[in-house]
Amino acid sequence: MPLPYPFSAVVASDDRDHLALALVLTTISPEIGGVLVRGEKGTAKSTTVRALAAVMPPIDVYAGDRFSVDPADSSATSPDGPFVDAEVETRPVRLVELPVGATEDRVLGSLHLERALSHGRVEYEPGLLARAHRGVLYVDEVNLLHDHLVDLLLDAAAMGRATIERDGVSVEHAARFVLIGTMNPEEGELRPQLLDRFGLTVEVAAPRDPELRAEVVRRRMAYDADPAGFAERYRDAEAELTARVEAARERVAKVRLSEPALLKIAEVCAAFEVDGLRADIVTARAAVAHAAWVGRDEVTREDIRQAALLALPHRRRRNPFDAPGLDEDLLDQLLGDDELPPEPPEGPAPQPEPEATSSDADGPDAPAAPGEGEGEGGPAGPAGPDSTVAAASPYRPKLLTVHGLGEGDAGRRSRAIASSGRRVGARRGSGSLHLVETLLAAAPRQAGRERTGSRVALHAEDLRTAVREGREANLVLFCVDASGSMAARKRMTQVKTAILSLLLDAYRRRDKVGLVTFRGDRADLVLPPTRSVDIAAARLDEIPAGGRTPLAEGLLEAARVLDRERIRDPRLRPLLVVVTDGRATGGPDAVGRSQQAAEHLASLGLTTVVIDGETGPLRLGLAVRLAGLLGAEHVPVAEVSADALTGAVRSVA
Known part of the structure; x- marks a missing residue:
């Protein structure tokens, strides 16, 4: 097995410095709760994480102990114990990787099948959590891991213990580890509830400076050519880093978090409107760890700033369409330029000042609330040629399911x-x-087999x-008519709001989403199937409307997208949502080609919904006919309000 890439050899940059700091802090104080590393592909996320274990100080364990308890901790117990006169050995810290396809049995451990079936003994076989105790548990592509496994890992990381009650096994063991997850946001986001459970988060991107990029390539090629020689060049730097981590671990329990520092942390968290109190706790722990890392005995303003930059950005996401991040100017304003005041003397608590009365707050000079006294805006007129209409606020839609029983992810x-x-x-x-x-x-088959006794x-x-x-998760593909006949502002707002609501629901249900639009003389795959609803929501707002209606092109493009996705993942079952008035005015023999395209789509055996956008007293019924050709559910335009559209789409299941 080749030597890991040295941690100290990772080329320094702003993003890399933040990543290295976050990893080091959670190594010093695992109670912080782990690190989530977000970034595009090819940004050395995995390389940096795998290098971390090599700079962690080695640990002492009992020989033969599968649960790696600390011999120096008299309160630590192991299911393999007790260890009377057992030999103590020193070994490196383990980096345990959790594959995306892991099962709950593999993570928690389970009944040892061979001994249960062959010898009739109920014996526990430890899982990955036991192996990772006092080490690093690394989950690559954590956003693709099943939610219940992510919950399980985060609970174990927070509690420091794992409890197994299954298959006749009842075991509890220590599970204190540094939890690190990496992810590419383009492949889908974690739910905000799960984001909040990670202590720290870091955004990384490839450096734009040509000299830095060249140095990255230079070092990587040197490592690939001679891993041992490359590691030797950084041996002293790695040893120095290990010693510094060990010293910080010894110092962290002695670092003082003063009352003014704690109040400042609470003030910062309140100002950024983070939900709950986990942000305050994590920021305090990270600030203490940072003070220990730089050699201080008391938390300072700079410690709080560094901790807030790592602990708060991902907790400000209220829904999946919010961009993560933190306003550093506001953070600096909150922290101020002066150092924290000294600890106040003990004594009676100061009495709070009386609150302002309602008459004071609502007097004639009080500012009006946002939007107060203003109308909701004039009536929306028709959208102009090639106009762009934004969606309204999304809402919680009903459940939509695909027919039958699948075997997808x-x-x-x-x-x-x-x-x-x-x-x-x-x-x-x-x-x-x-x-x-x-x-x-x-x-x-027992008669023809050799048996031992009555077993x-x-x-x-x-x-x-x-x-x-x-x-299972599904592929929800939207095929949207963006031609002039659908360009009425109110109608497009209703349609976009419904699609946005379905995108939010797809995010919660871990679906893939795709978006095809057709207008003028062509159809475009605006968004290839992806698990990133952030991108889908952004593309949705950018869709213009106007021009002729190339219905055939839109249906054929949807069919091509679904064919490609079926080849890539035959288990991923699609739902097709076609939003159109059924008109076909783009190109020669538009009606005939549209009929052929619809028949081709119908032959794919899809679950499909057609939303009829036709209005007015004279209706041609083209969308009704299209739905018949597709074998789809037809929804008349009278039901294309935001709620009615989604309810109609979901009622097809």
């Missing part, structure tokens, strides 16, 4: 055979053991795993 939308959920049967393959079905499969002789072909019905 875990999600929260349609019924599917999944790794979690209610048990509906058994089959051969990997997964959670179904003991009853295993014994039933083995029973008819059942089990072979590999007897094993049966549970089949569970849960929920």
Whole structure:
């Protein structure tokens, strides 16, 4: 196995410095709760994280202890103990990687199947959490990990213990580790509730300075050519870093967090309107760790600033369309230029000043509330040629599901055979053991097998795993008519608001989303299927309206997108939402080509909805006919209000 890339060899830049600092702080004080590293592909996220374990001080463990308890801690217990006169050995800190496809059994541990079936003994087989104790647990692409596993990891990181109650096993063991997750936001976001559970977060991007980029390439090529020689060049720097981390760990318990410092932290968190109190706790812990890292015995203004830059940005996201970040100018204003005041003397608490009465606040000189006394705006007129209309605020829509029973990736939308959920049967393959079905499969074969006493002789072909019905993620593809006949401002606002609401719902249910628009003489894939609804929401607002209606081109482009996605992931089942009035005016024989395109789409066996945008007393019924050709649910334009559109789309399930 090649030597890891040295931590001190990562080229310094603003982003890299923040990343290195966040990793070091959570190494000094694992109670901070871990680090989430967000960034585009190819920004050395994984390389930096994997290098961290090498600079962490080695640990002492009992020989043969699978749970790595600290021999110096008299209160620490291990399921493998007690250790009477056991040899103590020193080993490097482990970096345990959790794959995206890991199961709950692999993470928590489970019944040791071989010993249970062969010897009739109930014995616990530790999982990745036990292996990561006192080390680093690394989850690459954490945004693609199933939500319940992310919750499990974050709970263990916060509590410092893991409890297993399953398969006749009851075990509790220590699980204190540095939790690090990396992710590419283009592949989808974490829910705000999960973002909040990570102690610190860092945004990284590739440096734009050509000299820095060249140095990155130079070092990487040198490492690939001679890993051992390259590591030797940084051996002294790595040893110095290890010693500094160890010294900071010893100092952190002695760092003083004064009352003025604690109040300043609370003031900063309140000013940035973060929800809950976890931000205050994490910021305080990170500030203490930073003070220990730089060699101070008391938290200062600079410690609070550095901690806030790492602990607060991701907690300001109220919904998935909010951009993460922190206003550093506001932070500096809140912290001020002066150092923190000294600790106030002990004595009676000062009495709060009386609050202003309502008459004081609402007097004739009081400023008007935002929007007070103003109308809601004049009536919306028709959108002009090539106009752009924004969506209104999204709302919570009803559940939409795709017909049938799928086997796609875990999600929260349609019924599917999944790794979690209610048990509906058994089959051969990997997964959670179904003991009853295993014994039933083995029973008819016992006569021809050698058995020990009265025990059942089990072979590999007897094993049966549970089949569970849960929920899967889907691909929701919007095919939107942006031609002149759909360009009325009120109508486009309703349509965009409904789509925005469905995008928000897709984010919560871990779906992929895509967007095709057609207008003029062409159709465009505005957004290739992605799990990033942030990008989808931005593209939605940019869609202009006007021109002719190339309906055939729009349907054919949707079919091409779905064909490509089916090749990439045959298990990902799509839902197609077509928003149009059914007119076809773009190109020669537009009506005939549209009919052929609709018949082709129907042959794909999709779950489809057509939203009819036709208005006025004289209706041609073209969208009704289109829905018939597609085998789709038809929704008349009278129901294309924001609520009615989404309710109609979701009622197809």
